[in-house]
Amino acid sequence: MTEPVIRVENLEKQFILHNADGARIPVFENLSLDVEPGECVVLAGVSGSGKSTLMRSLYGNYLPTGGSVKVMHEGEYTDITNARPDSINDVRRKTLGYVSQFLRVIPRISTLNLVMQPLIDNGVSEEEAEPRARELLSLLELPEAHWDLPPATFSGGEQQRVNIARSFVWDYPVFLLDEPTASLDAANRERVVKLINRALERGAAMIGIFHDEDVRSQVATRYFEVADYKVAA
């Protein structure tokens, strides 16, 4: 029996807005989900159902109000909801990759260096990291003339491909994908689907949000309805 690489147990999230008279916005409760290697769980549901909130809670970006998120990290489970910041950063560096729709990076750094960064952070030498970064950028057909430039002036689709390249350059055991194909054309969507499927074949686990029906059906191994865990009014 394979052990899940992500174990979400009784997760609960509500926002408390202290500066709006302590307004409470409940998102979900009693949410449990196990994901095994090679699985791609696609979060389903209309917008506002809490898909992104769940995704951010899994990454430690949001602090859940209850429950736990255990990630298999170097042979042991780390609970993202109460781990020390330096261990969360360690989990993010080695185990848990996150692709968002937006490229949020330090200004002035070249595209090639941005893509190399996750490898460097994991102790890969620059000599080894560079060809791997180049391989990924050409796989995603980002024009080579762009590689030495910082991505600030790139188009939305180009920036998104930089984002994808810098996540898939490192073989994370777990990927969280928050609409990685949102602003890509059909040909580029196909390339990303190939990357995702290649990672699934080597045993990576994924949880993703995809609005594109076509992409969804090509990568999903199962669907998960976040709205089922909505707090009863």
Add this chain to the structure above:
Amino acid sequence: MSATAIAEAPAGPLLSARGVSKNYGHVVGCRNVDFELYPGEVLGIVGESGSGKTTLLKCLSGRLRPDEGSIQFALDGGEPQDIYELSEPDRRRLQREAWGFVHQNARDGLRMRVSAGANVAEPLMNLGNRHFGNMREQTIDWLQRVELDINRIDDNPKTFSGGMQQRIQIARNLVHGPSLVFMDEPTGGLDVSVQARLLDLIRNLVRRLNMAAVIVTHDLAVARLLADRLMVMQAGDVVETGLTDQVLDDPQHPYSQLLVSAVLQI
């Protein structure tokens, strides 16, 4: 530069504060602060002016004895030592050899009467380095790392712009390879384009040298870019701590929520 050092799991804490309080008469500077800083970790201290950030930084860096509590530092994985139980000369040696301190105003951290090069070389001399050729080589290397024109190595700091002076100060504080650097608003008072270059520089240096840092800033964008972990202060109390992006994107305490929501978007 050692790339593998970056990926190593941290051992025990490098710096730990226990119940640190400091009052000025009946005015509270900081109250009952506890935290641990691990090797290679960057801690940001944020809060509005008067919240106690700088008082805490001074206590942590051995410049201001707290009224209560202790601050322990473990050199190279050795036994933690209470820095205020060290003798004055030992504490000064620790500050000189194992730490760096970057002031908000470069003039407070530089010796304004000697050349830029001498400012950068001095910490090496303090460590007992006497080989002039080696020191000059290292000084040139550092001036290049902070993107200063090496032809100006013999110029006086007074002849450099504010942003350049700040880069000289950073080189002076990192040249001797400290394991911990304290920074008080390192990019405050600089114009935005200079600030971006400086932030990028600090971040890369801290990462590559696997240094730990404690950075005081009132600028949340600076904190997001540099810090692994944040501590939010209000009226002398630490009201929230956590992973940087968690504190900024999902703040829990009423004051942190107010602070984050008050940032102007561009």
